[in-house]
Amino acid sequence: MAIGFAYRASLLIVSVGLAAVGLLGLMRSIVPEPSSVLAQPQEQARVPTEVIPLFNGKDLSGWETWLRRTGRDDPKRVFRVSDGLLHVTGEDHGYLATQQAWKDYHLVVEFKWGKETFGSKYVRNSGILLHARGPHGNAGGVWMASVECQLAQGCVGDLIAIPGKDEKGQPLPVEFTSEVALGPDKRPRWKPGGEKRTFTRGQLWWNEHDPEFKELIDTRGRFDVESPLGEWTRVECICQGDTITIRVNGHTVNHCFAVKPSAGKILLQSEGFEMYFRRVELRPVQKNPGQSFGPNRADEPLAGRLSLEQAAAFLDSVSLQWTQQRQCGTCHTNYPYLLARPHLRLGSRDAELQVRRFFEQRVAGWDSPEPGRKPRWDTEVVATASFLAMHDALTTRRLHPLTRQALDRMWTLQKPEGHWNWLKCDWPPAEHDDYYGVIIALLGVGVAPENYRDTPQAQAGIARARQWLAKNPPSSLHHRGMLLWASAYFPELLSPAEKQQIIADLKSAQNPDGGWALPKLGEWIARGRRKVPLDGPSDGYATGFVVFVLRQAGVAKEDAAMERGLAWLRSQQRESGRWFTRSLNTDNYHFVSHLGTCFAVLALTACE
Incomplete structure (x- = not known):
């Protein structure tokens, strides 16, 4: 809204103060809120049963315009379609309104800010108004009675109750209740389990709103999750x-x-700032978000069409379940999840944050005298440090203090020869030799934000790791692929000829159906010193891994081998959202399917 944030906060404080002395009920008796006014005629509202694009990328079909100065007319084309985007110039205050009323929906909006600010020195401002009703401009001549989802910088996700008036000038009240806690700035923020408070006007701030946030244009709060300026x-x-x-x-x-x-x-508001929308669509509300995905099995039916949303839901479920039930990190599930999940900007990130928080808590407690808090193995330190660094690079782009602490600790465990004592459980490809651990460490340091790799301890550790790699060549085509991946951040690891040879050898291992098979990527020794047969069908892990590392090595997505690999991945997703990979050890749990799904996601998103 255009109303200043401080003014909205003052309205809220006044209403809270009245409630404290028992006067709010008196005010409500003076301004009646009959159920007929609060209720929305349900028969007029549609429920989406499939994905419905509200913006078609061509014109403003299905929308109505309202502007403060010109009403239903838009002579200056404040709202227009430019190059397939919904372009809001921001020159006047007003909105686009759907002609249809909706209920029980999942609205997805993707926006970014333009250049024009009309000289404002305060944060760029706009919003999405939900459950709007009544005549156009019934709230202050500009908006409609509704619940606003704020889009202002630093405040994306705040909720605001906007009351209005009907055609006869009678109140159109709006209200919602939430569980809240007051921050240091005395503003109410959403906090599950907090005090229940009902809002009839005023603002409910999002849960991590920075109490020190300055409402100046293009500033960011410390905990903001909205994208940087210029990004969607x-x-x-x-x-x-x-x-x-x-x-x-x-x-x-x-x-x-x-x-x-x-x-x-x-x-969709116009509020004095230029902005663009590329997606405005409705989806049916997911009825069973806590679904069970069942065991990994080779006979699970194919999905029939690619769904990265289903892949995200699967990875969220198995990674969070593993973390909560087993209270440990593993190379086949929740460690690679931290690398893959940020590439899927789909659905809720709650599981991702919980998994991330678990590893942060592990790092924070490594020096605690309490039983079970110390690192179980050196592998835990290396993997936790590296995958937290990867996650930092893909999300906040800042090195979290606990990530730095873990990386610094990692160097104290490095052997003089340059390697780490990695887990050797005879569980290839990840937990069976030191080579895998050295590459994981280099990958984490290679992408760590804030130039961590240039710190003295990192430079010394990198030099030792390079020396070790020079003396210990990879034992399998798979590990040569790992080295190829690491060379994207440390080019000195491979000469141009060596790099091209690995690329050629990986391509030559491709199966006729376009996929790759994990057994063919190495002469693996599984548990019981059992040799793994070199044949086998194409699988999710090997195909995703090879396509991903080839892309990291600069192989074009239009390359024939890449196109065939991508076609295999698009066609072989299972109904659950996973890509199946048979274990190299025993024919039971096939947890490597979790790793395979992570790399299928990495491959597909790397080639978008």
């Missing part, structure tokens, strides 16, 4: 029954319930 931010509004849940770039940032009304039109 994804906002999801899940309106189910009388609840609203807000996600920003996959992070659940706000939630309210007892929302009245619980249906209405959807509005």
